[in-house]
Amino acid sequence: GDSVTQMEGPVTLSEEAFLTINCTYTATGYPSLFWYVQYPGEGLQLLLKATKADDKGSNKGFEATYRKETTSFHLEKGSVQVSDSAVYFCALSLKAAGNKLTFGGGTRVLVKP
Amino acid sequence: DAGVTQSPTHLIKTRGQQVTLRCSPKSGHDTVSWYQQALGQGPQFIFQYYEEEERQRGNFPDRFSGHQFPNYSSELNVNALLLGDSALYLCASSLEAGTAGANVLTFGAGSRLTVL
Numbered sequence: 001g002d003s004v005t006q007m008e009g010p011v012t013l014s015e016e017a018f019l020t021i022n023c024t025y026t027a028t029g030y031p032s033l034f035w036y037v038q039y040p041g042e043g044l045q046l047l048l049k050a051t052k053a054d055d056k057g058s059n060k061g062f063e064a065t066y067r068k069e070t071t072s073f074h075l076e077k078g079s080v081q082v083s084d085s086a087v088y089f090c091a092l093s094l095k096a097a098g099n100k101l102t103f104g105g106g107t108r109v110l111v112k113p
Numbered sequence: 114d115a116g117v118t119q120s121p122t123h124l125i126k127t128r129g130q131q132v133t134l135r136c137s138p139k140s141g142h143d144t145v146s147w148y149q150q151a152l153g154q155g156p157q158f159i160f161q162y163y164e165e166e167e168r169q170r171g172n173f174p175d176r177f178s179g180h181q182f183p184n185y186s187s188e189l190n191v192n193a194l195l196l197g198d199s200a201l202y203l204c205a206s207s208l209e210a211g212t213a214g215a216n217v218l219t220f221g222a223g224s225r226l227t228v229l
Contacts, residue, residue: 004155032216043117043203044156044220051216089155098169099207099216100146103155 002027002097006090006104013080013111021075021107023064023090031092033057033066033073034101038087047075047088080111115140117221119204125227126194134189134224138206144168145187146218147179150201162187163209191226199228 006023013019025031032051036044048057053068062077073090090104118137126132138145144163148156158171162181181187185206191198202225205218 036220043222044205046217046219049217091155093216095211095216098161099218100158100161100169100171101148101156101205101218102158105155106153 002031002092002094002102004090004092004102004104006088006107008105009087009108011107011109013109015082015111015113016079017111019075019077019080019084019109021088021090021109023073023075023104025071025073025090025092027071027092027094029094029096031094032099033064034091034093035062035064035073035075036089036091036103038089038106040086044089080109082111082113085109085111117204117206117219119202119221119224121224122222123225123227125229127229128194128196130194130228131190131192132194132226134191134202134204134226136187136189136204136206136221138185138187138204139219142206142208142219143185144207144209144215145181145185146205146207147187147189148203148205149173150203150223152200156203159189194228196228199226201225 034049035047048059050057050066056065091101146161147159150156160170165181201223204221208215
């Protein structure tokens with residue numbers, strides 16, 4: 001079945017450090033890929049998405065590139081802030097599956113001042 | 114423009130009881146999905162509703178049921194609660210599958226259920 005694997009956390013960084021969260025996927029079709037962020041006590045917010053190979057999603061300084069050859073969608077940010085502390089989820093959806101989301105287990109990121 | 118609203122935000126039940134959670138979708142959205150997020154894990158798909166019918170279902174027992182109303186709002190019902198049902202229940206709304214932008218889900222803040 002379809003699945004998403006992302007690096008386990010927690011990831012602890014200092015402010016202005018570079019952040020990478022690895023994400024790989026397995027899918028029977030050609031999925032759309034997403035990164036969602038969950039701040040403490042809140043629901044999920046869409047951070048960025050990509051719908052086809054080599055697309056780059058970007059938002060709020062975060063970027064991720066859809067790599068079909070490596071089935072990956074790694075999240076990066078060049079300079080993190082304390083406000084980026086959250087749990088990040090990689091997810092995929094398939095149009096043929098009604099666009100239901102399949103999530104990875106989440107990566108907790110803690111940015112210290 | 115209100116996003117997805119869920120109620121209640123928190124609730125505590127005991128084993129064997131029944132619970133109903135409610136969701137109002139984002140304005141303009143007609144499809145509602147429910148997800149269960151256990152502590153420290155990623156959300157798991159429960160089911161999706163469109164045109165008042167369950168369109169697809171994840172790997173959850175029949176104790177989990179739902180409903181969608183003509184105004185697109187939805188309810189999630191869980192019967193015979195187990196300790197393992199303790200989780201954050203997330204509602205997400207979207208446009209009908211096949212519509213441009215249908216793959217973008219908007220999530221509510223969730224209902225946190227604790228089963229004692």
